[in-house]
Amino acid sequence: MRNLKVIEALLESTKKCFSELLYTQPNFLVGNNQLPQKHFYLVDTTTNIGLGHIGFSMEEGVAFSPFRAPFGGFSLADDLSSTEITFFIFEVLRRLKAQSLSNVHIKLAPSCYYKNMNLLAENLTHVGFQPVEKLEYQAIPITDHDFEANLASMEVRKLKKCKEANFQFSRLPKHKLADVFEFVKTQRQEKNYEFSMEWPQLKLAQKVNPEAYIPFVVKDKDRIIAATIGILASDKVLYNFSPAHHPEYDQFSPIVLLTEGLYAFCREQELSYLDLGTSYLNGKINEGLKQFKFHLGGQSFFSYSFNKALP
Template sequence: MLSFEVPEGYRFDFEEYLFNTERHRLTQAKDGWKSFYWLDKKRKLVKASFHVHVDGNVARSPYRATFGGVDFSSNMSQKHLTVFIQSVEKFLMDINIQTFQIIMSPQHHNNSSFSKHFQALVDNGFGNLKSDLTAVIKINSNSFESRISNSARLNLKKSKNLIFSRHDKEQYTEIYDVIKESRKERGYEISMTKSQLIKLAEQIASKTHFFGVYKNDVLVGGAVCFEVSNRVLYAFYVGHLKSFETLNPTGYLYSQVYKFCQENNFELLDLGTSAENGKTKFSLLEFKQSIGAEPSLKLTFSKKKLDD
């Protein structure tokens, strides 16, 4: 049954991804959100949730985040998932939404959910607007070194004198500055200002991790990671200063974040997309594959209201 709120006494039968939680949604936009839930009244369970941001005649999920889409229980039927999306679409079209856009979570985050979500969107007439390749490392008991290519293993030896550190709140600005500088050196912009990132990190502090790599006392590289679920750690920003390229700071950084994932029972390390100007950047994808990552699809679907 479709609902616009969670009734008292109901519990969620699934975990919402970080970007779909209320605390993160409100960092994307303070208002404009519409939420939908699919309820199992007999068991008092929320079987699915879907949050969209409405701006004029456009509805988006997410609004300003990496991905959105429907979160749902592993035992929700394909029929109910399809009807849920259909019901949400009908409500939005009735309030004169003209365009409905959804960015799905990457395939490897949950292959079964991805397949069900994909088919439910297709069955409701959504079209694939865009496709990106993310790269994910599956975490297991094997060492990082045993999983990477021979060339990556040789490069990792160059970083033997580097020191890895997990940063606390007072050091967040240092990490941001070194990542911003690393992007500037390579001709790229950074998507968030320092104040935006620090504010986000404070609002979702328990899900945010800042890591740094040092050569002696000099910070030469850093990473900002988010726990997007209890299974997945997402490397949001990663970078190192160009003058320390020969020491392979990024390779070393990933090796240590991999160990962090092992110690904290994560199942996947998501390295993000490998794209530039809307197309796959092959050199970046190949680097990620050389350190043990597998390609994973991230799809954007869209549907426009037909003229009456």
């Protein structure tokens, strides 16, 4: 094992060799909640390289990672061994106990975010964390192949139909985020879908992380017909947050053209995955939505939640 140490703040000179999650970063937590924070970083003291991080919000004796976000937990360098991951877990637990906390709740990112997520889940179980929930996500791997290469034939036809109609995908400037938010919220409400965020929350989130929230649209001339909020959930993954389209364009399925544009953006930014989120409705998987994501080239990945009482 390398010469590892867990510290609560990185030095400016420390090079990070892991992809940090947006939802555990100090700036995000400031906008997300007003709770006390605690951060732990795994560092190789020989090379002064950062190899991992976890951030917590603390309330009434419980440490949450995350408190109110899709996921949080550990961000890890890909080359960490099982022994090194276990060391990090034990050090975090030891320091949390010193804070007089009674419980730890962790929801890990989907396994596509880090190569060792499944190993981490196993190690958490081995050190006494109790599994609470397992959620299925779909994500599209970003490769050198064109987007169409992994599309189902039905979606290829829909994409062609959108292009023949001269619909245009574009990334909008940051100040247009409110317009996209209102479009998405309106379309989802008309279908009686829940929407997990209000504009004041998103506005504050964008203020503290201005580069992380990106409005994307598909237009028919000057009219928005499909849109989504792209969230840079890490420097390797774009999260496709709540895409929606206008019902007048159901026959075209402009979400396919929207997804092609997001895929191209990911390639340009050298990202590894386009996260399509979960496909749950009222606690159960919506098989039609899940199948649609597979038709877009999505693959399944899993996120695990854990809980541990601190003695």
